[in-house]
Amino acid sequence: MTISGIRGFNDILPGEAAAWKRMEEEAERVFSSFGFFEIRLPVIEKTELFLRTIGETTDIVEKQMYSFLDRHGESLSLRPEGTAPLVRSYIEHKLYAANSVSRLFYKGPMFRYERPQKGRYRQFYQIGAEVLGEESPMVDAEALKMLSIFLSGLGIRGTSIEVNSLGCIECRPTYKEELKEFLNLKKESLCENCLGRTDKNPLRALDCKNPSCVEAVKEAPSIQGFLCAGCKGHFEGLKKGLDAFGVLFKINPKMVRGLDYYTRTTFEVLAKDGLGSQNAVAAGGRYDGLVKELGGPKTPCFGFAIGMERLAALFAEGSFASERAIVYCVFMGEEAEKKGFALAGGLREKGESVIVDYGRGALKDAFKRSDKAGARFTLVIGSDELREGVVTLKDMNTGAQEKVKEENLVSRLKALKGV
Numbered sequence: 153m154t155i156s157g158i159r160g161f162n163d164i165l166p167g168e169a170a171a172w173k174r175m176e177e178e179a180e181r182v183f184s185s186f187g188f189f190e191i192r193l194p195v196i197e198k199t200e201l202f203l204r205t206i207g208e209t210t211d212i213v214e215k216q217m218y219s220f221l222d223r224h225g226e227s228l229s230l231r232p233e234g235t236a237p238l239v240r241s242y243i244e245h246k247l248y249a250a251n252s253v254s255r256l257f258y259k260g261p262m263f264r265y266e267r268p269q270k271g272r273y274r275q276f277y278q279i280g281a282e283v284l285g286e287e288s289p290m291v292d293a294e295a296l297k298m299l300s301i302f303l304s305g306l307g308i309r310g311t312s313i314e315v316n317s318l319g320c321i322e323c324r325p326t327y328k329e330e331l332k333e334f335l336n337l338k339k340e341s342l343c344e345n346c347l348g349r350t351d352k353n354p355l356r357a358l359d360c361k362n363p364s365c366v367e368a369v370k371e372a373p374s375i376q377g378f379l380c381a382g383c384k385g386h387f388e389g390l391k392k393g394l395d396a397f398g399v400l401f402k403i404n405p406k407m408v409r410g411l412d413y414y415t416r417t418t419f420e421v422l423a424k425d426g427l428g429s430q431n432a433v434a435a436g437g438r439y440d441g442l443v444k445e446l447g448g449p450k451t452p453c454f455g456f457a458i459g460m461e462r463l464a465a466l467f468a469e470g471s472f473a474s475e476r477a478i479v480y481c482v483f484m485g486e487e488a489e490k491k492g493f494a495l496a497g498g499l500r501e502k503g504e505s506v507i508v509d510y511g512r513g514a515l516k517d518a519f520k521r522s523d524k525a526g527a528r529f530t531l532v533i534g535s536d537e538l539r540e541g542v543v544t545l546k547d548m549n550t551g552a553q554e555k556v557k558e559e560n561l562v563s564r565l566k567a568l569k570g571v
């Protein structure tokens with residue numbers, strides 16, 4: 153009996169991996185140009201970290217965590233996201249002491265026990281970026297500009313940015329009370345999930361996809377009307393900043409997020425086509441209280457994470473087909489092999505991508521294998537070539553075959569590739 157992979161856990165096959173590499177390289181390039189440094193964090197943390205940051209009444213903590221007891225009975229969890237672990241590390245290593253503002257990015261797998269569907273998996277990859285230590289809304293606007301540059305660098309078009317402000321601990325409680333009152337009047341239309349959390353987490357009802365809840369909250373009071381002077385000013389600053397950076401956006405006063413740590417700015421980047429209902433490609437916002445909440449100094453922060461599977465799905469099919477020009481080498485006989493191995497080694501040192509054929513039998517079968525390997529060139533050394541001190545080189549694109557002197561091989565390959 154064969155063993156299959158786990159539902160919701162995907163293999164990224166060689167044909168797809170080029171797109172993943174491209175996303176990671178582009179993030180590295182663009183984020184570095186904005187002064188961000190990479191941080192690499194463990195995939196497992198103490199469960200308590202997520203309870204205290206993401207929030208006990210969120211879907212993630214209530215239903216989606218991969219938690220287990222280790223051999224000493226300590227509850228650990230696979231990370232469902234990267235912000236809480238990053239803040240934990242930031243405090244633990246006192247990164248705030250070295251720099252008043254830290255700009256960090258990370259990439260890697262996250263784990264949530266969700267119902268798998270297109271664009272929603274149980275292991276998924278994020279690239280995230282966080283700015284810790286700056287309160288100015290210009291930081292939020294600049295990070296969104298950075299994200300837009302990253303997306304257009306990958307050739308991704310047709311996304312839109314929605315922003316909102318969720319207020320702060322000063323003004324949000326009043327809004328929460330008002331919303332609670334409103335939801336209490338709509339009780340009969342709310343789904344069980346929303347009913348259950350009206351008291352502790354009423355904002356989640358604004359985000360519920362249940363058609364009856366969507367209808368029920370249509371007339372709900374908007375948080376925008378409840379923002380205190382500080383939050384209002386911050387939101388105005390964000391809008392001005394986005395205009396200054398030329399980032400187009402839409403205000404969505406109903407946008408709330410599935411994590412409790414947000415204050416003030418929140419946003420989502422939505423794909424117009426191609427992703428169905430899981431259309432948020434990236435999302436994030438401000439979490440000005442989180443560092444302090446976890447025992448660090450008062451540190452305003454802003455960040456976001458990009459969903460790599462969703463982004464990969466937006467690439468035109470085949471747009472990242474292997475760009476490597478493989479040289480596929482066929483050596484006929486022991487003498488040819490001896491010479492050929494040295495030649496192949498030399499080509500590799502010069503940066504060529506070389507595969508040596510170890511199959512036996514007819515030359516035409518070797519050509520078939522070369523074709524299947526996706527090689528751009530097939531290089532043959534047999535007794536004739538040995539005698540003449542040449543190699544036979546076939547350009548698999550054009551079918552043209554020629555004899556090339558060994559010492560001219562590298563420059564000939566370059567010329568054929570047009571580099």
Ligand code: HAM
Pocket residue numbers: 232233234235264266271272273274275276277278280281282410411432433434435436437438454455456457458459460461462
């Ligand atoms: P999030 O909205 O939970 O935020 O996730 C960010 C992005 O990860 C989503 O927009 C989506 O593209 C992708 N994503 C989330 N869940 C899944 C899934 N099950 N399958 C595939 N893709 C998924 C956060 O995680 C925050 N930590 C973002 C942040 C950083 N906020 C501040 N800093």
